[in-house]
Amino acid sequence: MTPLQIVFILVSLVTILSAIFVVSLRKIFHAALWLIVTLMGVAIIFALLEASFFAAVQILVYIGAIAIILIFAIMLTRNIMSDDEIQINRSWGIVMLLVLIFAVIFISQLSSSAVISTTLVPLEFQGQESIIAFGEGLLDPAGYALPFELASLLLLGALVGGVYIAMDKKGGENK
Amino acid sequence: MKILEFLSDPIIGIENWIVQLLENWGVAPEWQTFIVYLIGAAILGTGALLFTLILIWAERKIIGRLQDRLGPNRVGPWGIFQPVADMLKIFIKEHIIPDEVDPIPYHLAPIISVASVLLLWSVVPFSDSVRGSNLNVALLFILGVGGLGELGVILAGWGSNNKYSMLAAFRASAQMISYEVPMAIVLLTSVILSGSMALGDIVKSQNIAYIFFLPLGAFIFFIASIAENGRAPFDLAEAESELVAGFNVEYSGLKFGMFYVADFLRAFTSAVIFSSIFLGGWRGPGAEQIPILGFVYLLIKSVIVWFLGVWIRGSLPRFRVDQMMAITWKFLTPLALALFIVVAFVTKLIEGTNQWLQVLIFLVINVALYVVGFAIVRKCEKEKERKVVSTKKRALAQPTNPFTQSETGG
Amino acid sequence: MLNQWLYIGIFFIIAMFLPAVAIFLARLLSPKKPTKIKNSVYECGMETFDPTWIQFKIQYYLYGLIFLIFDVEIVFLFPFAVAYGNLALFAVVEAIIFILILLGGYLYVWRKDALTWQ
Numbered sequence: 001m002t003p004l005q006i007v008f009i010l011v012s013l014v015t016i017l018s019a020i021f022v023v024s025l026r027k028i029f030h031a032a033l034w035l036i037v038t039l040m041g042v043a044i045i046f047a048l049l050e051a052s053f054f055a056a057v058q059i060l061v062y063i064g065a066i067a068i069i070l071i072f073a074i075m076l077t078r079n080i081m082s083d084d085e086i087q088i089n090r091s092w093g094i095v096m097l098l099v100l101i102f103a104v105i106f107i108s109q110l111s112s113s114a115v116i117s118t119t120l121v122p123l124e125f126q127g128q129e130s131i132i133a134f135g136e137g138l139l140d141p142a143g144y145a146l147p148f149e150l151a152s153l154l155l156l157g158a159l160v161g162g163v164y165i166a167m168d169k170k171g172g173e174n175k
Numbered sequence: 176m177k178i179l180e181f182l183s184d185p186i187i188g189i190e191n192w193i194v195q196l197l198e199n200w201g202v203a204p205e206w207q208t209f210i211v212y213l214i215g216a217a218i219l220g221t222g223a224l225l226f227t228l229i230l231i232w233a234e235r236k237i238i239g240r241l242q243d244r245l246g247p248n249r250v251g252p253w254g255i256f257q258p259v260a261d262m263l264k265i266f267i268k269e270h271i272i273p274d275e276v277d278p279i280p281y282h283l284a285p286i287i288s289v290a291s292v293l294l295l296w297s298v299v300p301f302s303d304s305v306r307g308s309n310l311n312v313a314l315l316f317i318l319g320v321g322g323l324g325e326l327g328v329i330l331a332g333w334g335s336n337n338k339y340s341m342l343a344a345f346r347a348s349a350q351m352i353s354y355e356v357p358m359a360i361v362l363l364t365s366v367i368l369s370g371s372m373a374l375g376d377i378v379k380s381q382n383i384a385y386i387f388f389l390p391l392g393a394f395i396f397f398i399a400s401i402a403e404n405g406r407a408p409f410d411l412a413e414a415e416s417e418l419v420a421g422f423n424v425e426y427s428g429l430k431f432g433m434f435y436v437a438d439f440l441r442a443f444t445s446a447v448i449f450s451s452i453f454l455g456g457w458r459g460p461g462a463e464q465i466p467i468l469g470f471v472y473l474l475i476k477s478v479i480v481w482f483l484g485v486w487i488r489g490s491l492p493r494f495r496v497d498q499m500m501a502i503t504w505k506f507l508t509p510l511a512l513a514l515f516i517v518v519a520f521v522t523k524l525i526e527g528t529n530q531w532l533q534v535l536i537f538l539v540i541n542v543a544l545y546v547v548g549f550a551i552v553r554k555c556e557k558e559k560e561r562k563v564v565s566t567k568k569r570a571l572a573q574p575t576n577p578f579t580q581s582e583t584g585g
Numbered sequence: 586m587l588n589q590w591l592y593i594g595i596f597f598i599i600a601m602f603l604p605a606v607a608i609f610l611a612r613l614l615s616p617k618k619p620t621k622i623k624n625s626v627y628e629c630g631m632e633t634f635d636p637t638w639i640q641f642k643i644q645y646y647l648y649g650l651i652f653l654i655f656d657v658e659i660v661f662l663f664p665f666a667v668a669y670g671n672l673a674l675f676a677v678v679e680a681i682i683f684i685l686i687l688l689g690g691y692l693y694v695w696r697k698d699a700l701t702w703q
Contacts, residue, residue, distance in 0.1 A: 047590040056315035057660050064322020065656045069649040127311045128371055135668025139676035152686040159654045159690035163699045166647050216596040220603050269616050274624045286604045293600035297593050308589040337626050349645050352652040359659045366666035424627055429611035433604050497702035504700040516681050523677050
C-alpha cells in the first residue's frame with residue numbers, strides 16, 4: 001500500500017464513523033459537531049483526489065457556513081439537551097443484518113466490475129490551470145453558462161424564501 | 176562567496192543541507208519531502224507562537240503610550256521581558272474547570288482557536304523562494320480557515336455551560352460571518368487583477384501594489400479583518416459591561432492563555448495577509464536577487480499595517496451591536512459588490528493599456544465609489560430619525576450638587 | 586498539487602499539536618485544588634438559574650442564512666475571477682448579471698428589515 005492509500009483509508013474510516021455518530025448520538029449539538037468532522041473528512045478526500053477547489057469549497061461553505069447555520073438552527077429548537085427520545089426501534093437488529101448482507105453483495109459486485117476502477121488518473125489540468133479551465137467552462141455559453149445563471153436564481157429563491165419564512169409576516173416586525 | 180550566497184537565502188540553504196543529509200542517510204525521496212515539510216511546519220508554527228510574546232509586549236507598550244501611560248516597564252529594559260513573566264505565571268496557574276461543562280467542546284475550543292490562526296501561516300509567501308505552500312486556492316483556504324475560528328468560538332461558548340459565554344459566542348460568530356462577506360468580495364476583485372488565487376502568484380503579479388488599484392478594496396478589507404478578529408472597536412463579543420468578558424469567561428490558566436495568544440497572533444497574521452494581497456508582500460527593491468530582503472520587506476509592511484490596527488484599537492470607542500451589523504450589511508457589502516462589478520467591467524475595457532493609466536482610472540473609480548457611497552449613507556442618516564432605544568419614558572438622573580445648591584438657593 | 590496539501594495537512598496537525606501539548610504540560614504543572622464554590626458557573630456573583638442551553642432568537646439564524654447565500658455566490662465567482670484574463674466581455678456581462686439577480690434578493694432582504702439588528 002502506498003502512503004496515499006493508507007491516508008485515504010484512515011480518513012474514510014474517520015468519515016464513516018463520525019457519520020454514524022451523527023445519526024446515533026442523542027444530544028443534537030454533539031451530532032452537529034460530529035457532522036463537522038464528517039465534512040472535514042470529505043474535504044480531505046477531495047484534497048487527496050487533487051480537487052483543490054472543491055476541498056476549499058467544502059471547508060468554506062460546509063464547515064464555515066452550513067455547520068454554523070445548523071448550530072444556529074439547533075439553538076432555535078426547544079429542549080436542546082434533552083435526550084429522552086428513543087432513537088432506535090425494535091427491529092433494528094434485522095435491519096442491521098439486511099444492511100450488512102446488502103453491503104457485502106453490493107461491494108463485492110462493484111469491486112469486481114471494471115466500470116468503477118479506483119486508480120488515480122493524472123489530471124489534464126494542473127494547479128492554477130484547472131481552476132482557469134473550470135471558470136472558462138462555467139461561463140462559456142456553449143458550456144455551463146445557463147446553469148450558472150440558474151444557480152443565481154436558485155440562490156435568490158433560497159434567500160427570499162428563507163427570509164420570508166423566518167420573518168414574521170406583519171410588516172417585517174420580528175419581536 | 177559561498178557564505179554570501181548562504182546569507183542571502185539562508186532558509187533554502189538550510190533546506191538543501193537537510194535534503195542532502197537525508198539523501199546521504201538513504202531516505203526515500205517521498206520521505207525527504209515529508210521530513211522537510213515537517214521540520215518547516217514545526218519551526219514556522221513554534222516561531223509564530225513565540226513571536227506572539229513580542230507582539231503582546233509591543234501592543235501593550237503602544238496602547239500604553241497612546242493612552243498616556245508608560246505601559247509595562249519593570250521587567251527588563253522597557254519591560255521587554257514582561258510577556259515572559261506573564262507566560263510563566265499563566266503556565267503554572269490552576270485550570271479551573273466549572274461543573275457540568277461539556278467536556279469535548281470545552282477542551283477542544285482553545286486548541287482550535289490557536290490552530291485556526293496558525294494554519295493561515297501555511298500559505299503565506301515569505302520570499303520568492305521560501306513559502307509554505309503555493310496552494311492554488313489559497314484565498315478560499317484563508318476564508319475557510321476563518322470559519323474554523325468561528326467554530327472555536329462557538330465550541331467555547333457552548334462548552335462552558337455559561338449563559339454569558341453562550342451569548343457572546345453567538346454574537347461573535349454572527350459578527351465574524353457577517354464581515355466575511357465584504358472581505359471575500361474584495362478578495363474576488365484582487366483575484367481579477369492577478370488572475371490567480373494562489374497567494375504566491377498574487378504577490379508576484381504586483382508590479383504596482385494593489386493598494387493603488389483598489390484603495391477602497393483595501394479599506395474594506397482592513398475594516399473587515401479588524402472586525403473578523405473581534406478587536407476594538409468591534410470587540411462586542413467581549414464587552415465586559417454586558418457580557419462579563421465574552422465567550423472565554425470560564426477559561427483559566429493556559430486555556431485562557433491560548434485564546435489570548437490566538438487573539439494577538441490573529442491581529443498580526445491578518446496584517447501579514449493584508450500586506451501580501453495589497454502591499455506587494457515580500458516585493459521590494461532587490462528582493463528577487465537577495466531573498467532574505469523579502470522577509471524584511473514583508474515584516475516592515477506587516478508591522479505598519481498591524482500598527483494601524485493597534486492605533487485604531489487604542490483610539491476608537493466600541494460600536495453598538497446594531498451599528499456593527501449595519502456597517503457590514505448596509506455599507507461595506509453593497510460597496511464591495513459595487514466595486515466588484517465596476518472593476519470586473521472596467522478591467523476588460525482597459526485591457527492592454529498603459530499600466531500607469533490603469534492605476535489612474537482605478538484610483539478615480541475607487542474614490543468616486545467611496546464618495547458616492549458615503550453620500551448615500553449620509554443622506555439616509557439624515558432622513559431617518561434617530562432610533563429610540565426604549566419606548567418607555569424614563570426618569571432622568573439629576574445629580575444634586577450640594578455646593579452649588581447652597582450658593583444659588585441661599 | 587498533492588504536495589501542497591501534504592504540507593497543509595502536516596501544518597494542521599502541528600498547529601493542533603502545539604497548543605495541545607502546551608495545555609497538557611501546564612495542566613501537569615498547575616495546582617489542582619477544586620472546591621465547590623470555585624467550580625461553580627460564573628454569573629456575576631449571582632446563583633445561576635435555568636439551564637444554560639436555552640432557545641435563542643431567530644436573528645442569528647437569519648444572518649447565518651444570508652451569509653450562506655452570499656458565500657455560495659462568492660464561491661461561484663472565484664473561478665470566474667481566476668479565468669478572467671481568458672474571458673470575453675460577454676462572459677463578464679454574464680457574471681455581472683449573476684450578481685445583479687442576487688442583488689434583487691439583497692434588496693428584498695433589506696426592505697424586509699432583516700438586516701437590522703433588533
